[in-house]
Amino acid sequence: MPTRRDFLKGAGAAVLGAGLVSRAGAAAIPEAAAADSAATRPPLVPGSGRPYHPVVTLNGWTAPWRMKNGWKEFHLVAEPVVRELAPGMKAHLWGYNGQSPGPTIECVEGDRVRIFVTNRLPEHTTIHWHGILLPNGMDGVGGLTQPQIRPGRTFVYEFEMKKSGTFMYHPHADEMVQMAMGMMGFLVVHPKNPNFMRVDRDFVFLLNAFDIAPGAYTPRVNTMLDFNLWCWNSRVFPGIAPFVVRLGERVRIRFGNLTMTNHPIHMHGYDFEVTGTDGGWVPKTARWPEVSVDVAVGQMRAFEFDAVYPGDWAIHCHKSHHTMNAMGHAVPTMIGVDHRGVAEKIARLVPDYMVMGERGMADMGEMEMPLPDNTLPMMTGSGPFGPIEMGGMFSVVKVREDVKPGDYTDPGWYRHPEGTVARESEASVEADAPEGGVKPRSGGRSQWSGEAPEPGRAAAPEADARTLRARKPGGHADH
Numbered sequence: 302m303p304t305r306r307d308f309l310k311g312a313g314a315a316v317l318g319a320g321l322v323s324r325a326g327a328a329a330i331p332e333a334a335a336a337d338s339a340a341t342r343p344p345l346v347p348g349s350g351r352p353y354h355p356v357v358t359l360n361g362w363t364a365p366w367r368m369k370n371g372w373k374e375f376h377l378v379a380e381p382v383v384r385e386l387a388p389g390m391k392a393h394l395w396g397y398n399g400q401s402p403g404p405t406i407e408c409v410e411g412d413r414v415r416i417f418v419t420n421r422l423p424e425h426t427t428i429h430w431h432g433i434l435l436p437n438g439m440d441g442v443g444g445l446t447q448p449q450i451r452p453g454r455t456f457v458y459e460f461e462m463k464k465s466g467t468f469m470y471h472p473h474a475d476e477m478v479q480m481a482m483g484m485m486g487f488l489v490v491h492p493k494n495p496n497f498m499r500v501d502r503d504f505v506f507l508l509n510a511f512d513i514a515p516g517a518y519t520p521r522v523n524t525m526l527d528f529n530l531w532c533w534n535s536r537v538f539p540g541i542a543p544f545v546v547r548l549g550e551r552v553r554i555r556f557g558n559l560t561m562t563n564h565p566i567h568m569h570g571y572d573f574e575v576t577g578t579d580g581g582w583v584p585k586t587a588r589w590p591e592v593s594v595d596v597a598v599g600q601m602r603a604f605e606f607d608a609v610y611p612g613d614w615a616i617h618c619h620k621s622h623h624t625m626n627a628m629g630h631a632v633p634t635m636i637g638v639d640h641r642g643v644a645e646k647i648a649r650l651v652p653d654y655m656v657m658g659e660r661g662m663a664d665m666g667e668m669e670m671p672l673p674d675n676t677l678p679m680m681t682g683s684g685p686f687g688p689i690e691m692g693g694m695f696s697v698v699k700v701r702e703d704v705k706p707g708d709y710t711d712p713g714w715y716r717h718p719e720g721t722v723a724r725e726s727e728a729s730v731e732a733d734a735p736e737g738g739v740k741p742r743s744g745g746r747s748q749w750s751g752e753a754p755e756p757g758r759a760a761a762p763e764a765d766a767r768t769l770r771a772r773k774p775g776g777h778a779d780h
């Protein structure tokens with residue numbers, strides 16, 4: 302019968318044993334690299350394994366790997382991180398390897414991949430490999446296909462990449478909280494033939510959203526729809542990097558949506574074709590031209606274009622509330638309401654009070670309003686012509702002749718050729734415009750000086766008995 306002393310000896314041996322195992326384990330697990338900033342890293346050119354053309358992660362980076370006996374090994378660490386959403390605001394999130402989103406995983410069709418996942422969160426987690434064809438037990442659904450990864454533990458996922466395409470990874474454990482906290486990453490499987498669907502620049506990012514009260518750092522995880530920070534890769538404009546492109550290059554932009562609503566992503570200046578989804582590549586015969594592509598919750602889209610038009614082309618979500626930073630929605634519309642007198646009275650009581658929205662909200666782009674620490678203005682970013690009045694899901698595709706191949710550094714603002722910028726008309730000033738805005742125009746005042754040309758009109762049909770007799774719009778003299 303074991304004595305208490307034997308038991309203690311046994312326990313000591315077990316502890317020592319565990320120590321040995323974990324040292325051996327440490328050698329077996331590849332080092333987990335970490336990123337400490339939200340800067341866009343240049344593409345990671347593969348130094349080992351099959352050749353491919355790497356992607357660029359907007360405000361992010363690619364996870365390094367090592368080859369071991371024919372396996373490509375990665376190491377992800379789920380952990381609390383501090384992420385700068387844009388200069389002036391940091392958020393306390395959960396992510397992988399120092400940032401949210403985690404590093405992009407890049408591999409090649411046919412690769413055998415081994416991914417170590419260490420959990421440094423205060424609660425259990427798993428990782429689901431969204432869109433990847435794999436053995437059921439590698440699918441990462443906590444409770445359904447595997448036990449949860451408890452805090453402090455490391456799990457191993459092993460599978461072969463059966464097809465190329467655009468994928469992502471995210472937890473399938475306490476999902477609502479863990480994704481609301483920023484846990485997600487991009488996963489690209491490159492084609493075995495590096496010339497299949499070859500492009501010169503291949504950008505990737507994830508759409509995510511946070512609800513962070515002004516002055517706070519941690520997202521409210523119970524918010525369902527009314528988020529106030531609409532992000533690309535956990536960044537908001539003007540914190541989102543530009544898409545820097547050399548004139549004439551073939552460009553692909555891929556994105557996945559892990560928010561709670563759809564986003565119509567619109568790019569100016571070009572038409573493009575959707576060439577891929579998380580289900581695979583779209584055959585040429587099945588593509589159609591677009592200038593906006595809607596991406597539903599949990600979907601991914603890849604589109605391509607030839608960068609033949611130089612300029613600074615806006616790219617953004619077309620839901621106008623998604624190109625704003627932290628704003629309240631329970632605010633009355635004040636357009637057309639003259640409340641200056643009232644404002645003066647309130648200002649005597651509340652010194653920082655200011656009138657908002659009397660002429661629209663464009664003034665918000667310029668006004669210097671006292672903000673709590675760690676909060677971004679609602680409409681922000683300055684361009685060469687003044688405030689851009691945007692936030693959230695907005696960036697610029699910068700197509701330039703003088704960008705070097707493989708260079709992603711911001712070339713600054715576009716220099717428009719002489720005579721190609723919208724300009725003020727010589728006759729633009731309305732002499733009788735009232736101070737503070739323009740009244741709705743009433744009929745009778747001509748906008749033309751000199752002889753006005755007769756506008757073209759369709760000929761009226763011949764009237765007969767079957768023609769409906771309707772009163773035609775005419776002058777207002779008779780009423």
Ligand SMILES: [Cu+2]
Binds near residue numbers: 531563620623694
């Ligand atoms: Cu949107």
